[in-house]
Amino acid sequence: MATxxxxxxxxxxxxxxxxYQGLTRRQLIEIxxxxxxSRRIDDREILLKRQQKIFFQISGAGHEALLAxxxxxxxxxxxxxxxxxxxxxxxxxxxxxxxxxxxQAVGAADDPSSGGRQMPSHWSSRKLNIVTGSSPxxxxxxxxxxxxxxxxxxxxxxxxxxxxxxxxxxxxxxxxHGEEVVYxxxxxxxxxxxxxxxxxxxxxxxxxxxxxxxxxxxYAISVPCEVQTAGGNISRLVANFPDFHFEECDGTDPIxxxxxxxxxxxxxxxxxxxxxxxxxVVRPYSHSLSDxxxxxxxxxxxxxxxxxxxxxxxQMFLIREGILDEKGISDxxxxxxxxxxxxxxxxxxxxxxxxxxxxxxxxxxxxDPTSPRFDVPPAPAPASSKPGTVASKTMADLITACxxxxxxxxxxxxxxxxxxxxxxxxxYLKEKLVKGKGGVFKLTAGLQMEFGPDRxxxxxxxxxxxxxxxxxxxxxxxxPVAEIQFFDYIWPAMHQLRDExxxxxxxxxDGFSSPAVIRVAIGGxxxxxxxxxxxxxxSIFTHIPGLRxxxxxxxxxxxGLLRTAIRSDDPVLFLEHKRLYRETYGRxxxxxxxxxxxxxxxxxxxxxxxxxxxxxxxVVPRAxxxxxxxxxxxxxxxxxxxxxxxxxxxxxxxxxxxxxxxxVIVAYEDVLSxxxxxxxxxxxxxxxxxxxxxxxxxxAAMDTFCAYQPALEDEILPQAEDVYQAVVKLAGx
Ligand SMILES: Cc1ncc(C[n+]2csc(CCOP(=O)(O)OP(=O)(O)O)c2C)c(N)n1
Numbered sequence: 058m059a060t061x062x063x064x065x066x067x068x069x070x071x072x073x074x075x076x077y078q079g080l081t082r083r084q085l086i087e088i089x090x091x092x093x094x095s096r097r098i099d100d101r102e103i104l105l106k107r108q109q110k111i112f113f114q115i116s117g118a119g120h121e122a123l124l125a126x127x128x129x130x131x132x133x134x135x136x137x138x139x140x141x142x143x144x145x146x147x148x149x150x151x152x153x154x155x156x157x158x159x160x161q162a163v164g165a166a167d168d169p170s171s172g173g174r175q176m177p178s179h180w181s182s183r184k185l186n187i188v189t190g191s192s193p194x195x196x197x198x199x200x201x202x203x204x205x206x207x208x209x210x211x212x213x214x215x216x217x218x219x220x221x222x223x224x225x226x227x228x229x230x231x232x233x234h235g236e237e238v239v240y241x242x243x244x245x246x247x248x249x250x251x252x253x254x255x256x257x258x259x260x261x262x263x264x265x266x267x268x269x270x271x272x273x274x275x276y277a278i279s280v281p282c283e284v285q286t287a288g289g290n291i292s293r294l295v296a297n298f299p300d301f302h303f304e305e306c307d308g309t310d311p312i313x314x315x316x317x318x319x320x321x322x323x324x325x326x327x328x329x330x331x332x333x334x335x336x337x338v339v340r341p342y343s344h345s346l347s348d349x350x351x352x353x354x355x356x357x358x359x360x361x362x363x364x365x366x367x368x369x370x371x372q373m374f375l376i377r378e379g380i381l382d383e384k385g386i387s388d389x390x391x392x393x394x395x396x397x398x399x400x401x402x403x404x405x406x407x408x409x410x411x412x413x414x415x416x417x418x419x420x421x422x423x424x425d426p427t428s429p430r431f432d433v434p435p436a437p438a439p440a441s442s443k444p445g446t447v448a449s450k451t452m453a454d455l456i457t458a459c460x461x462x463x464x465x466x467x468x469x470x471x472x473x474x475x476x477x478x479x480x481x482x483x484x485y486l487k488e489k490l491v492k493g494k495g496g497v498f499k500l501t502a503g504l505q506m507e508f509g510p511d512r513x514x515x516x517x518x519x520x521x522x523x524x525x526x527x528x529x530x531x532x533x534x535x536x537p538v539a540e541i542q543f544f545d546y547i548w549p550a551m552h553q554l555r556d557e558x559x560x561x562x563x564x565x566x567d568g569f570s571s572p573a574v575i576r577v578a579i580g581g582x583x584x585x586x587x588x589x590x591x592x593x594x595x596s597i598f599t600h601i602p603g604l605r606x607x608x609x610x611x612x613x614x615x616x617g618l619l620r621t622a623i624r625s626d627d628p629v630l631f632l633e634h635k636r637l638y639r640e641t642y643g644r645x646x647x648x649x650x651x652x653x654x655x656x657x658x659x660x661x662x663x664x665x666x667x668x669x670x671x672x673x674x675x676v677v678p679r680a681x682x683x684x685x686x687x688x689x690x691x692x693x694x695x696x697x698x699x700x701x702x703x704x705x706x707x708x709x710x711x712x713x714x715x716x717x718x719x720x721v722i723v724a725y726e727d728v729l730s731x732x733x734x735x736x737x738x739x740x741x742x743x744x745x746x747x748x749x750x751x752x753x754x755x756x757a758a759m760d761t762f763c764a765y766q767p768a769l770e771d772e773i774l775p776q777a778e779d780v781y782q783a784v785v786k787l788a789g790x
Pocket of ligand 1: 194
């Protein structure tokens with residue numbers, strides 16, 4: 058497309074069949090309509106923001122040509138989309154309407170993307186396969202990779218799409234096509250995020266059908282691209298990723314953009330690998346309405362940019378080519394203006410969401426993991442495996458047994474993480490040269506051998522990627538049961554665990570869900586585990602709405618709770634205490650393939666009448682020792698409650714016990730201050746004050762880190778002795 062600024066003059070009409078790098082005249086008119094409509098919605102939103110009728114605005118201005126063109130290449134409701142906030146023209150091309158957008162801008166109950174929960178330009182549509190996006194830049198890349206992975210898995214194993222009743226599958230529709238493309242985009246600034254690189258690596262390595270679209274307007278708020286990206290051009294940095302098709306184009310030119318996207322999509326649909334389109338665009342409206350770019354961009358630079366505005370350029374091109382005359386342009390623009398005006402009028406009339414809706418869709422409305430349907434007692438043990446005999450199983454055994462049984466039952470389950478496979482170089486297994494690893498704690502041993510490498514596989518050493526890819530898989534209907542090797546290394550995934558996984562359902566108003574299970578080895582008492590192999594920190598996660606947090610203390614509970622986690626329709630963080638994996642305490646016979654324990658039901662480890670001891674995890678056996686000693690030495694009768702799940706937790710059981718004993722200790726392994734016990738103690742003080750004969754006490758770790766030297770570790774972590782002392786003291790209060 059030429060850029061000369063000739064006066065609009067009608068040239069003789071080109072023949073109807075003339076195309077422009079594959080685009081027909083009709084398609085070019087449609088692109089112009091979409092671009093103009095997109096700009097006009099931005100303009101309307103800006104006006105409404107200035108009138109304080111909406112509360113935020115971020116525009117797609119300057120990006121329209123690239124995105125309208127991409128929208129014509131891709132297929133709504135067939136391909137999958139993880140767009141970012143500048144993709145207005147794309148989602149319009151896919152089928153979202155100005156009304157959909159303005160309903161979100163005013164925060165209406167009928168906002169189809171989020172029910173009034175997300176800022177404008179956070180698109181979501183189940184029908185169009187536009188997956189709910191967040192505001193954090195770059196995190197969507199991993200979701201797209203997981204989604205593409207799931208699409209390919211489902212194409213290979215179509216039976217996995219079946220919806221048998223009785224678990225999350227009943228409520229999780231699955232669709233897939235052999236040659237679908239997963240689109241994901243961001244600005245050039247967001248490519249600095251680690252998640253972008255983790256996604257590029259995984260997509261390349263697995264040759265996944267992902268289209269990475271980088272919309273380069275040279276600025277990330279005020280930070281220019283040469284400060285953001287080494288060498289100032291992201292295309293140069295990514296050029297060596299294998300199996301990609303790369304394009305770099307003028308994203309203000311729809312014809313060049315269309316051709317670039319079409320070539321890339323052809324490569325992806327042919328199964329040759331992912332694609333990367335780097336479009337150079339402009340940003341005529343500052344970063345957002347909260348930003349004034351005059352503070353960091355001189356007039357001269359901004360004036361130059363105006364010349365590249367895609368809308369004026371395409372308008373002149375259409376006239377010059379005789380595709381539309383001035384009247385045609387004017388009619389089209391009037392129609393768009395009218396559409397935006399009508400949508401705006403309707404949106405401003407639309408009622409806001411009811412306050413009663415606030416708590417809706419934090420969790421699945423269809424399947425409640427606290428309900429009795431998740432209460433399935435263990436199958437009777439065969440005589441050879443009664444507790445106490447050699448056949449009794451450890452927690453590690455019964456977690457593995459649960460994974461194996463569930464994988465047999467549900468082909469949507471995939472297990473992945475660091476070192477979880479038996480052996481990534483399959484031929485070594487086939488030739489029986491090696492036995493296989495199956496996890497650093499061996500909990501996934503044998504699963505790859507039984508279920509194959511498509512269902513059990515190693516991930517790169519990248520925790521954000523493990524959780525982020527799980528989200529994308531679960532959105533598509535798979536059940537990832539991913540593993541974080543040590544809780545100490547969960548932090549790179551924190552952003553995915555805090556801002557993405559538990560929010561998919563709530564922020565899309567139940568449009569999408571992501572019921573993944575993340576298993577994590579946690580805890581200390583290891584002798585030599587030191588700081589980075591002994592951490593707890595569960596309360597950081599129980600603080601997150603939308604995430605179920607489970608922390609079993611024995612083999613049978615681990616088995617029954619993991620099964621509930623897998624069959625449930627909510628995301629679950631499943632914390633497995635490393636010290637308990639192979640303890641003698643809490644072993645049990647194999648409970649059969651259907652044992653389940655509902656979430657939020659504490660276990661009475663020991664009945665008592667003098668003191669309630671509320672605890673969980675590895676403190677349970679220590680509390681038991683303390684209680685037995687207190688009974689023996691002082692006739693203090695301690696009741697122990699093992700919470701089993703920390704979110705939700707069994708308040709009824711706690712309250713019942715405190716009403717009976719009138720004295721309570723909360724004991725937990727994590728550091729004392731701001732820990733899990735703080736919430737329980739506060740609630741007891743608040744709601745059960747009149748039942749207390751003594752202050753609520755806490756026993757926990759010292760407010761420091763776990764040291765390597767065993768004598769220090771013993772001192773730092775709460776021991777049976779500490780619990781015992783607390784019991785004796787409280788009994789005498
Ligand atoms: C993880 C994260 N950090 C910071 C921000 C604040 N923020 C919002 S947009 C943005 C710049 C994004 O720039 P770029 O990716 O180039 O996209 P552009 O807005 O220029 O299209 C920043 C820093 C954020 N949303 N998320």
